[in-house]
Amino acid sequence: MSEEFKIEIVNPEKSFLVKEDVLEVVVPAFEGEMGILKDHIPIISFLKPGIIKVFSKSGDKNYYVEDGIIEFKNNNLSILTSTIFSVTDLDKSKQGDLLNKAEAEASKSEISDQAKYLADQKVEVLRSIN
Amino acid sequence: MASLDDLKKRIASVKSTQKITKAMKMVAAAKLRRAQESAERGRPYSEKMNNIILNLSNGISDKEYAPKLLSGTGENKVHLCVVMTSDRGLCGGFNSNIIKKAKSYFSKILNEGKQLKIITVGSKGNDQLKRVYGDKIIENISFKESKNANYFDADKVGKIIIEKFEAGMFDICTIFYNQFKNVITQLPQAQQIIPLNNEEDHNNSDESYEFEPDEDEILSNLLPKNISTQIFKAMLENSASEQGSRMSAMDNATRNAGEMVDKLTIEYNRSRQAAITKELIEIISGAESL
Numbered sequence: 001m002s003e004e005f006k007i008e009i010v011n012p013e014k015s016f017l018v019k020e021d022v023l024e025v026v027v028p029a030f031e032g033e034m035g036i037l038k039d040h041i042p043i044i045s046f047l048k049p050g051i052i053k054v055f056s057k058s059g060d061k062n063y064y065v066e067d068g069i070i071e072f073k074n075n076n077l078s079i080l081t082s083t084i085f086s087v088t089d090l091d092k093s094k095q096g097d098l099l100n101k102a103e104a105e106a107s108k109s110e111i112s113d114q115a116k117y118l119a120d121q122k123v124e125v126l127r128s129i130n
Numbered sequence: 131m132a133s134l135d136d137l138k139k140r141i142a143s144v145k146s147t148q149k150i151t152k153a154m155k156m157v158a159a160a161k162l163r164r165a166q167e168s169a170e171r172g173r174p175y176s177e178k179m180n181n182i183i184l185n186l187s188n189g190i191s192d193k194e195y196a197p198k199l200l201s202g203t204g205e206n207k208v209h210l211c212v213v214m215t216s217d218r219g220l221c222g223g224f225n226s227n228i229i230k231k232a233k234s235y236f237s238k239i240l241n242e243g244k245q246l247k248i249i250t251v252g253s254k255g256n257d258q259l260k261r262v263y264g265d266k267i268i269e270n271i272s273f274k275e276s277k278n279a280n281y282f283d284a285d286k287v288g289k290i291i292i293e294k295f296e297a298g299m300f301d302i303c304t305i306f307y308n309q310f311k312n313v314i315t316q317l318p319q320a321q322q323i324i325p326l327n328n329e330e331d332h333n334n335s336d337e338s339y340e341f342e343p344d345e346d347e348i349l350s351n352l353l354p355k356n357i358s359t360q361i362f363k364a365m366l367e368n369s370a371s372e373q374g375s376r377m378s379a380m381d382n383a384t385r386n387a388g389e390m391v392d393k394l395t396i397e398y399n400r401s402r403q404a405a406i407t408k409e410l411i412e413i414i415s416g417a418e419s420l
Contacts, residue, residue, distance in 0.1 A: 010178060012281040012362050014171035031342055044182060045342040046351055069352060071182050073339075078178050082281055082355075 005038045005075035007054060009063070011084055017063075019056055025077060026053040027070055028125075042073045049102075049122040051087065051129075052079065062087040064129065066122060087129055099126040134405065137398040141391060148387035154220065155380035162313070162373035168278070169310060169366040176363045179356055183326065185339060186349050197346065199292075199353040202325030203301045208245040210300035210324075211235065212291065214307040214364055215255030216372045217274050222379030224308060224316065224372050225254045231318040232306045236263065247300055251287060251365075268294075279365040281358070288358030295324060307364035308371035314378055316371040323360050326353070 007025060009017040026035045028050025036043075047068040054061045068081030085094070102122035105111070111119070187200060213232045215225045232255075239246050249269045250256040256270045269290065273283045291303060303324035308316040341348055 008174075010175045012172055012175050012284075012359065013168060015174055029342060034342075041340050042338065043340040043342065044186065044348060046348055069179075069182060069348075069355075071178070071185075071339075078182075080175060080178055080182075082285070 003038050004057070005077065007077045007079070009052075009079045009081065009084060011081055016081075016084055017054075019054065019058075021057040022054060022077070023057065024053075024055040026055075027079070028052070028065070029070070036072055036077060038075055040072050042071075044069070044071050046070070047079075047081065049118060049125050051125065052084075064090060064125065067118075090129065095126060095129060099123065102126060134398065134401060137394060137401065141394045141398065144387050144390050144394065148384055148391065151380045151383040151387060155377055155384060158221075158373045158377040158380060162370065162377055164278075165366070165370040165373050166310070169370045172363060172366045176359050179352075179359050183349075183352060183356055186341075186345055186352065187326075197350045197353055199295070199324055199357070200326050200349060203298075205301045206244070208247060208300040208302075209239050210247045210249065210291070210294065210303045212249045212251060212287070212303065212305040212361075213255045213259065214305060214361075214368050215250070215252035215258075216368070217253050217272055218372075219254060220379065221372050221376035222382075224375035225258065227316065227318045228306050228308055229255060229258045231320060232259075233262075235304070235306075235320055236266075249287075249290070268299075279362070279369045281362050284362035284365055285358045287361050288354065291324070291357060291361075292354050300324075305361065305364055307368045308375075310367050310370040310374060313374040316375055319364075319367075321360070321364070323357055326356070 003023055004021045007017065007019045007022045008015065024035055024037055026033055027045075028048055029045045030048050031045075033050070034045070047065055047070065049066045050064075052063040052065055054063070064085045064087055065079075065081045066083035068079055068084075070080075071078045085098075102119055106116060106119035106123055108119075187196070211232060213228060215228055219225070236246055236248075246263075246266050248259065248263055248267045249271065250259060250267060251271045251273075253270070253272045253274070256267065256272075260267060271287055271290070273279075276283055294300060295303065302322065304320050304322045306318065306320055309319045311317055
């Protein structure tokens with residue numbers, strides 16, 4: 001029996017990625033990283049800034065996301081996100097831009113604890129990509 | 131009757147107007163294709179978002195504690211209307227159609243004795259509304275600098291709306307925009323986004339989801355995003371409609387200019403002929419009298 005399922009990543013502008021031969025996806029869910037395999041029970045969760053790891057027959061790929069919602073149902077994984085970049089496409093200058101923006105956000109004093117936490121996460125994740 | 135020179139000048143001016151409208155039509159056609167594509171590409175996101183919210187709100191057991199963005203404040207006194215129009219004119223009935231729809235809604239609300247607040251997005255709507263409803267407009271947002279509709283602009287509008295909602299400035303929020311059907315038809319729409327109006331399409335999905343963290347927390351995170359998404363959808367539809375409407379308006383204008391040029395040319399030729407005849411008669415009668 002095949003162990004594959006379908007993943008679909010959409011952002012507001014377009015369908016970012018559709019893949020049918022995915023074996024495992026690891027997403028940075030809000031309460032910790034979560035690995036999803038075939039026949040996972042239906043789940044809805046949302047993401048914090050982090051790396052989505054997609055393992056598929058045609059190769060593994062990593063994506064950087066800043067936020068998003070995931071829905072898994074009938075072996076269909078939908079990820080809705082407003083900011084997503086493929087890690088391999090993320091060149092130094094773009095990464096620097098994002099990092100600067102996140103750092104500026106994190107250093108603001110008047111933001112709420114949650115916003116601060118998210119901004120710190122962004123900084124941490126962006127620093128770890130190299 | 132106008133002199134020959136005047137006619138010549140008019141023909142030249144109509145012809146140059148025709149050139150402009152023709153160019154505008156071409157530009158609109160090119161932009162329309164792009165706008166239409168992005169409107170179509172943006173659809174899966176808002177559809178999926180809607181689905182998830184539907185599933186979530188079905189999962190909520192206690193409606194009383196549902197987030198206010200979903201269930202409303204329980205009152206129906208202050209209405210906020212977000213009227214989305216374009217920043218540029220010369221696009222046929224595009225802006226007037228939205229305004230007309232909005233105005234009829236406004237007068238309905240005011241007749242019921244409710245309070246009205248307006249946010250205009252796009253400068254054309256503001257221009258048309260401020261004469262009559264100037265005191266009701268609380269904010270005017272315009273994205274003249276952005277070339278295409280993008281999500282960050284929509285997010286900005288969404289955040290403004292949510293801020294005002296949380297400050298208790300209104301109970302019900304409706305957005306007005308044009309839905310793109312095809313190049314000739316755009317349907318002005320009024321869509322209520324706060325509280326979320328999804329009672330008519332309650333599907334009886336018996337899927338049970340696992341939620342992490344719990345439903346309430348996800349919902350309170352998701353609903354603000356949904357508002358931005360709905361606004362973004364409206365912006366995409368609007369920009370496609372604007373280009374479509376401009377294209378057909380400019381097509382008409384080009385055709386009308388062509389007709390006018392034809393008419394003026396005939397008139398010009400006639401009066402030229404008349405002048406020649408007159409001159410001939412004068413010469414002949416002069417010769418005869420000798």
